[in-house]
Amino acid sequence: MQILAQDALASGLQRETIVVFRNLRKDYGALTVVPDFSLEIRRGELVCLLGPSGCGKTTTLRMLAGFISPTSGEILIEGQNVTRVPAYRRDVGIVFQNYALFPHMTVAKNVEYGLVNIGMKRQERASRVQDMLRRVELQHLAERYPRELSGGQQQRVALARALALQPKVLLLDEPFSNLDAQLRVRLRDDLHSLIRNLKMTTLFVTHDQDEALTLADRIVVMNKGAAEQVGSPEEIYDAPATRFVAEFVGQCSLLEGQILDGGEFRTDDGLKLPAFGQVGKATAVIRPENVKKAREMPGVPARRARIETSGYHGALTRLQLRLGGSKLIMDTQFPVGQKPKPGEQIDIAIDPVAVRFVPPVQ
Amino acid sequence: MNSSTAESERRKTCWLLLLAPALLTLIVFMLIPAGIVLRISFYPGSTTIGAEGYSLAQYVKFFWNPLHLSVLGETVAYALIVCLGCLVLGFPVGYSLARHPPAKRRVRMLMVIVPLTLSLVVVVFGWLVLLGRQGLINNVLVWLGILSSPQQLLFNRTAVVIVLIQQFLPFIILSVMNVVMQIDPFLEQASTSLRANRVRTFIKVVIPLSTPGILAGLSLIFVMAASAFVTPRLVGGPRAQMVGGFIYDQILTTSNWPFGAAMAFILLAVGFGLMAALNTAIIRPLTRGLHVQ
Numbered sequence: 001m002q003i004l005a006q007d008a009l010a011s012g013l014q015r016e017t018i019v020v021f022r023n024l025r026k027d028y029g030a031l032t033v034v035p036d037f038s039l040e041i042r043r044g045e046l047v048c049l050l051g052p053s054g055c056g057k058t059t060t061l062r063m064l065a066g067f068i069s070p071t072s073g074e075i076l077i078e079g080q081n082v083t084r085v086p087a088y089r090r091d092v093g094i095v096f097q098n099y100a101l102f103p104h105m106t107v108a109k110n111v112e113y114g115l116v117n118i119g120m121k122r123q124e125r126a127s128r129v130q131d132m133l134r135r136v137e138l139q140h141l142a143e144r145y146p147r148e149l150s151g152g153q154q155q156r157v158a159l160a161r162a163l164a165l166q167p168k169v170l171l172l173d174e175p176f177s178n179l180d181a182q183l184r185v186r187l188r189d190d191l192h193s194l195i196r197n198l199k200m201t202t203l204f205v206t207h208d209q210d211e212a213l214t215l216a217d218r219i220v221v222m223n224k225g226a227a228e229q230v231g232s233p234e235e236i237y238d239a240p241a242t243r244f245v246a247e248f249v250g251q252c253s254l255l256e257g258q259i260l261d262g263g264e265f266r267t268d269d270g271l272k273l274p275a276f277g278q279v280g281k282a283t284a285v286i287r288p289e290n291v292k293k294a295r296e297m298p299g300v301p302a303r304r305a306r307i308e309t310s311g312y313h314g315a316l317t318r319l320q321l322r323l324g325g326s327k328l329i330m331d332t333q334f335p336v337g338q339k340p341k342p343g344e345q346i347d348i349a350i351d352p353v354a355v356r357f358v359p360p361v362q
Numbered sequence: 363m364n365s366s367t368a369e370s371e372r373r374k375t376c377w378l379l380l381l382a383p384a385l386l387t388l389i390v391f392m393l394i395p396a397g398i399v400l401r402i403s404f405y406p407g408s409t410t411i412g413a414e415g416y417s418l419a420q421y422v423k424f425f426w427n428p429l430h431l432s433v434l435g436e437t438v439a440y441a442l443i444v445c446l447g448c449l450v451l452g453f454p455v456g457y458s459l460a461r462h463p464p465a466k467r468r469v470r471m472l473m474v475i476v477p478l479t480l481s482l483v484v485v486v487f488g489w490l491v492l493l494g495r496q497g498l499i500n501n502v503l504v505w506l507g508i509l510s511s512p513q514q515l516l517f518n519r520t521a522v523v524i525v526l527i528q529q530f531l532p533f534i535i536l537s538v539m540n541v542v543m544q545i546d547p548f549l550e551q552a553s554t555s556l557r558a559n560r561v562r563t564f565i566k567v568v569i570p571l572s573t574p575g576i577l578a579g580l581s582l583i584f585v586m587a588a589s590a591f592v593t594p595r596l597v598g599g600p601r602a603q604m605v606g607g608f609i610y611d612q613i614l615t616t617s618n619w620p621f622g623a624a625m626a627f628i629l630l631a632v633g634f635g636l637m638a639a640l641n642t643a644i645i646r647p648l649t650r651g652l653h654v655q
Contacts, residue, residue: 066555067554086554086559087555088556089557092555094551094552094555096552098546100546100548100552101552102553102567103571104570113553113556113558113566114557114558117556117557117558117562161552161556162556165556
């Protein structure tokens with residue numbers, strides 16, 4: 001019984017929609033930043049807008065926050081049309097890229113700020129501030145000023161400040177881009193568990209695919225202001241819908257060719273792969289870890305490739321291969337001291353199940 | 363270790379060399395004359411010729427006379443009203459300049475600065491033409507039927523205040539612009555996302571963060587307004603007296619240098635005192651969390 005309910009919850013079928021973007025468009029003069037964007041976010045979901053800079057992801061986030069008003073289209077929060085509602089009445093919490101903490105207020109005052117604005121009683125405020133600071137483990141710094149804190153601590157204050165008001169949606173604008181790599185991973189995990197514990201509906205914006213893949217329930221890959229693909233991290237990585245998604249998320253080799261009658265894909269220079277899908281021109285997407293050593297894939301025809309470069313990445317070695325006229329990237333492991341050198345030959349096999357086909361370049 | 367001390371010595375020498383011209387000018391043309399004037403203010407008599415000894419006679423004379431005190435009070439009142447007027451008119455302009463993109467800011471800033479390049483006397487004469495009985499404002503008011511005949515708009519306190527505000531407005535505009543440019547615009551957005559409307563954001567975020575700049579601009583204006591001399595003379599007439607005019611009379615008309623010098627130092631002390639009070643009462647507590655000190 002319980003398991004069934006959880007399944008339903010997990011599949012999102014019974015979870016209500018919290019945020020709706022409907023045909024959102026934003027023009028700046030003649031420049032269209034977001035042409036037509038639609039998306040629904042369900043309760044407790046962590047959705048990520050992923051894309052290169054200038055793809056309109058931040059503009060979209062800011063339209064939800066109410067800092068930018070869309071040229072056309074609608075935004076709904078819990079069923080209420082907020083398109084023309086000013087930011088201060090939207091019930092949306094936001095953590096800015098630079099955290100935007102009030103420099104003239106202590107940590108506690110920063111967190112308390114929103115609570116004062118909604119007219120909460122002093123005692124209630126104090127206990128809420130305490131509670132929030134405890135959650136982000138900053139009670140001991142309550143009386144410090146923001147500039148006396150480290151970047152990671154500032155981020156947690158910004159988060160506590162946004163969450164103190166218990167907003168309907170939490171927005172994160174490139175929340176980790178100002179932190180160094182080590183700290184980034186740790187804070188990412190902390191943030192993840194905090195948001196999960198609070199079951200907070202969250203929309204976050206990033207250009208970092210690792211962040212998106214590890215944090216998000218659903219990823220919206222954006223390109224030129226439109227959602228190129230919406231799906232779980234696995235779907236985005238394993239089954240990219242377009243060439244753009246394939247290239248932007250993770251590494252891949254792209255082979256141009258034709259899907260022929262009889263379930264075969266043939267590249268322009270004669271490489272063959274089993275294929276299904278519409279007959280015609282197509283691009284094959286092959287992730288580096290799906291190019292294997294021939295002996296690891298018995299039953300799949302082996303091919304001899306030439307190693308052009310060999311890069312060391314700790315656990316894995318990344319090889320750039322030339323196979324006929326095509327280039328392939330391969331991630332694999334070699335025993336100590338047996339790493340092949342550029343110019344050598346290697347027998348490889350491409351895992352046929354893992355190959356995806358996307359529409360070719362126009 | 364030796365090289366580092368030598369390096370810091372060299373740095374110090376460089377600093378001194380760079381500071382020297384300004385410092386020298388300041389000492390020769392400002393501090394030494396000011397010292398001489400201070401000395402003169404302690405002479406007992408009403409002339410410097412053959413004067414000797416030290417006495418507080420001039421200061422006693424000033425504070426003993428209700429007329430002098432009322433002029434001093436009026437001067438301070440003028441300066442405060444001018445400050446307030448400049449703030450109310452200048453803040454919105456400075457704020458909007460700061461929030462404009464640089465390309466648009468340039469022309470607007472020029473329009474703010476240009477009046478400063480005109481000689482004060484020219485500006486005041488401009489106002490005389492504007493406010494005179496046959497001036498533009500009177501003509502327009504009569505033409506509109508608001509006035510039946512031209513009125514005397516000059517030679518009263520209001521005229522002095524208006525002209526002083528016009529002169530000092532650029533200082534507050536530029537001060538506000540500078541300080542607001544340093545306020546992260548995201549702070550205002552953060553405030554709105556935390557349920558504060560524009561007014562509240564302005565009061566709780568923009569004003570506290572721009573107060574250091576505002577007060578810097580205002581103290582400048584206060585000092586300049588309190589020592590104004592040309593404007594009250596030409597626009598104010600006999601009814602609008604300020605200390606500056608009094609000092610001028612004492613020194614150039616009556617040739618009573620000691621008394622004039624004493625009044626000059628009283629005015630200076632009032633200015634310094636007010637600024638020190640502002641600094642300890644408002645700026646320091648406000649800037650505890652900020653980088654500026």
